[in-house]
Amino acid sequence: xxxKPLDDRILIEPLEEVESKTSxxxxxxxxxxxxxxxxxxxxxGTDEDLQSKIKVGDKVLFAKYGGxxxxxxxxxxxxVSRSDILAVIED
Amino acid sequence: xxxKPLDDRILIEPLEEVESKTSxxxxxxxxxxxxxxxxxxxxxGTDEDLQSKIKVGDKVLFAKYGGxxxxxxxxxxxxVSRSDILAVIED
Amino acid sequence: xxxKPLDDRILIEPLEEVESKTSxxxxxxxxxxxxxxxxxxxxxGTDEDLQSKIKVGDKVLFAKYGGxxxxxxxxxxxxVSRSDILAVIED
Amino acid sequence: xxxKPLDDRILIEPLEEVESKTSxxxxxxxxxxxxxxxxxxxxxGTDEDLQSKIKVGDKVLFAKYGGxxxxxxxxxxxxVSRSDILAVIED
Amino acid sequence: xxxKPLDDRILIEPLEEVESKTSxxxxxxxxxxxxxxxxxxxxxGTDEDLQSKIKVGDKVLFAKYGGxxxxxxxxxxxxVSRSDILAVIED
Amino acid sequence: xxxKPLDDRILIEPLEEVESKTSxxxxxxxxxxxxxxxxxxxxxGTDEDLQSKIKVGDKVLFAKYGGxxxxxxxxxxxxVSRSDILAVIED
Amino acid sequence: xxxKPLDDRILIEPLEEVESKTSxxxxxxxxxxxxxxxxxxxxxGTDEDLQSKIKVGDKVLFAKYGGxxxxxxxxxxxxVSRSDILAVIED
Numbered sequence: 001x002x003x004k005p006l007d008d009r010i011l012i013e014p015l016e017e018v019e020s021k022t023s024x025x026x027x028x029x030x031x032x033x034x035x036x037x038x039x040x041x042x043x044x045g046t047d048e049d050l051q052s053k054i055k056v057g058d059k060v061l062f063a064k065y066g067g068x069x070x071x072x073x074x075x076x077x078x079x080v081s082r083s084d085i086l087a088v089i090e091d
Numbered sequence: 092x093x094x095k096p097l098d099d100r101i102l103i104e105p106l107e108e109v110e111s112k113t114s115x116x117x118x119x120x121x122x123x124x125x126x127x128x129x130x131x132x133x134x135x136g137t138d139e140d141l142q143s144k145i146k147v148g149d150k151v152l153f154a155k156y157g158g159x160x161x162x163x164x165x166x167x168x169x170x171v172s173r174s175d176i177l178a179v180i181e182d
Numbered sequence: 183x184x185x186k187p188l189d190d191r192i193l194i195e196p197l198e199e200v201e202s203k204t205s206x207x208x209x210x211x212x213x214x215x216x217x218x219x220x221x222x223x224x225x226x227g228t229d230e231d232l233q234s235k236i237k238v239g240d241k242v243l244f245a246k247y248g249g250x251x252x253x254x255x256x257x258x259x260x261x262v263s264r265s266d267i268l269a270v271i272e273d
Numbered sequence: 274x275x276x277k278p279l280d281d282r283i284l285i286e287p288l289e290e291v292e293s294k295t296s297x298x299x300x301x302x303x304x305x306x307x308x309x310x311x312x313x314x315x316x317x318g319t320d321e322d323l324q325s326k327i328k329v330g331d332k333v334l335f336a337k338y339g340g341x342x343x344x345x346x347x348x349x350x351x352x353v354s355r356s357d358i359l360a361v362i363e364d
Numbered sequence: 365x366x367x368k369p370l371d372d373r374i375l376i377e378p379l380e381e382v383e384s385k386t387s388x389x390x391x392x393x394x395x396x397x398x399x400x401x402x403x404x405x406x407x408x409g410t411d412e413d414l415q416s417k418i419k420v421g422d423k424v425l426f427a428k429y430g431g432x433x434x435x436x437x438x439x440x441x442x443x444v445s446r447s448d449i450l451a452v453i454e455d
Numbered sequence: 456x457x458x459k460p461l462d463d464r465i466l467i468e469p470l471e472e473v474e475s476k477t478s479x480x481x482x483x484x485x486x487x488x489x490x491x492x493x494x495x496x497x498x499x500g501t502d503e504d505l506q507s508k509i510k511v512g513d514k515v516l517f518a519k520y521g522g523x524x525x526x527x528x529x530x531x532x533x534x535v536s537r538s539d540i541l542a543v544i545e546d
Numbered sequence: 547x548x549x550k551p552l553d554d555r556i557l558i559e560p561l562e563e564v565e566s567k568t569s570x571x572x573x574x575x576x577x578x579x580x581x582x583x584x585x586x587x588x589x590x591g592t593d594e595d596l597q598s599k600i601k602v603g604d605k606v607l608f609a610k611y612g613g614x615x616x617x618x619x620x621x622x623x624x625x626v627s628r629s630d631i632l633a634v635i636e637d
Contacts (some may be wrong), residue, residue, distance in 0.1 A: 002181040036614050079177045086625045090548040093272040159218050170268045184363040248307050261359045275454040278438045341400050365546040432491050443541045457636040523582050534632045
């Protein structure tokens with residue numbers, strides 16, 4: 001099964017959220033956890049300008065509550081809009 | 092009877108929602124069910140750009156509460172807007 | 183008396199709502215009745231693009247609470263906007 | 274005194290609302306009275322496209338609560354926007 | 365001191381509101397007084413299209429609560445936006 | 456330290472508000488004080504059209520609660536948007 | 547790890563907020579602290595016009611609650627939109 005997002009949407013596989021610890025080992029409280037998440041781009045929408053900026057395989061930072069959650073083959077994905085993508089991350 | 096959607100609307104026959112079970116057999120609670128649904132495109136609106144992206148027979152993922160519900164010949168359909176279509180699914 | 187809608191408006195004569203029964207004869211509850219309605223186009227607004235898509239005599243599906251209700255010669259009509267028209271129905 | 278509406282506004286003299294009776298003589302309850310009203314166009318705004326569609330003397334149907342009420346020489350008028358005009362009525 | 369409004373703003377000197385009486389001498393209640401007011405244009409904003417439609421010295425009808433009140437030399441003025449001007453009045 | 460506003464923003468040094476007295480010496484109540492304020496333009500944003508209309512040193516009238524307050528060298532300034540500027544004042 | 551903001555976003559490293567004291571040594575109350583903050587631009591989004599106005603290394607003033615907070619290598623950053631940037635500061 002292959003999902004092809006429409007227009008300016010992007011299919012993302014969110015990466016596991018590593019338990020949040022500061023360098024001193026203190027657990028960050030819940031509210032502080034509502035930060036953007038990191039994910040891998042699985043498919044890019046049909047918009048050509050978007051395709052020139054975001055590629056399949058890109059690691060991206062996206063707004064945590066942006067978009068819609070979907071489930072495929074037992075894994076969770078998100079379909080977000082371009083405006084939910086904050087940045088591309090290069091390791 | 093044939094329904095021809097206007098402008099950027101799409102007529103969809105939603106597929107039955109298979110009862111949600113995780114691989115471990117646990118029932119997903121109701122709130123988690125408010126995910127996008129899958130349906131088959133029955134008719135595409137008059138917008139030409141839309142017609143180049145969505146075809147009759149396409150299996151699409153659409154926002155669960157998007158659009159309007161209609162009943163024809165005892166079956167339920169939805170007429171949704173382009174912005175309610177998240178992606179095309181290829182098996 | 184003749185009513186000529188302005189811009190993107192359409193004058194519709196709503197068809198009687200047949201009492202809603204499912205094939206098994208069960209009455210659909212009230213909330214389920216808030217579905218789009220069917221009507222006949224009596225007049226189309228001055229917008230040229232609209233006139234190329236909607237014709238006098240078309241049977242259309244329109245959002246139930248869209249537009250404004252008017253009464254002429256003892257009959258009820260609705261003046262709706264283009265965005266309230268979901269589809270044209272061909273029998 | 275002459276009032277020249279600016280841009281897309283239209284000066285209307287609302288016609289008296291005849292007491293609402295159905296053909297069977299039953300009085301329509303108050304809520305049902307919040308329908309569009311009929312008025313005569315007294316002056317059309319400076320917008321050229323508007324002037325090509327609405328003429329002084331036209332009988333128009335306009336949204337009952339649209340625009341602003343003004344009083345001139347003891348008579349009531351309304352200045353409404355183009356979007357408040359639903360249709361032109363030809364007798 | 366001279367005030368030169370920016371962009372689409374207009375400086376208005378509101379005319380005194382004559383106590384509201386109908387021809388029969390009945391005082392109009394407060395709610396009915398929330399009508400547009402009349403004022404004299406003192407200065408017109410820098411927008412060229414606006415300058416072609418509204419001139420210094422014009423008597424205008426403007427939305428009563430539109431814009432901002434300012435005080436100069438002990439007199440009250442209003443700076444309103446173009447959209448607050450309903451019409452030009454010619455005596 | 457020099458502040459260069461971005462796009463359509465303007466840096467303003469608000470002038471002291473002289474205690475409000477009418478010519479009869481009566482203090483204007485608090486609500487009446489929520490009027491536009493006067494300030495001196497310290498820097499104009501990068502927008503070229505804005506730069507052609509507002510100059511450094513101009514005395515301007517601006518919406519009292521518009522923009523953001525900043526402190527530099529112990530003095531208070533405001534950075535407001537073009538839409539917060541009502542007029543330029545010439546003495 | 548390198549973060550490349552998308553479109554009109556900017557990655558900022560906020561500077562420490564020096565404890566707020568007025569010249570007389572009085573502590574400014576909390577509400578007064580909700581002022582814009584200063585930060586250093588770490589990366590500029592893909593928008594070309596933005597890149598011509600904001601450069602890496604610029605010290606900028608940005609709306610305190612604008613954008614999203616992210617954490618990299620134990621340091622806090624913000625990704626803000628162009629509209630959250632008030633001004634560039636030159637020392």
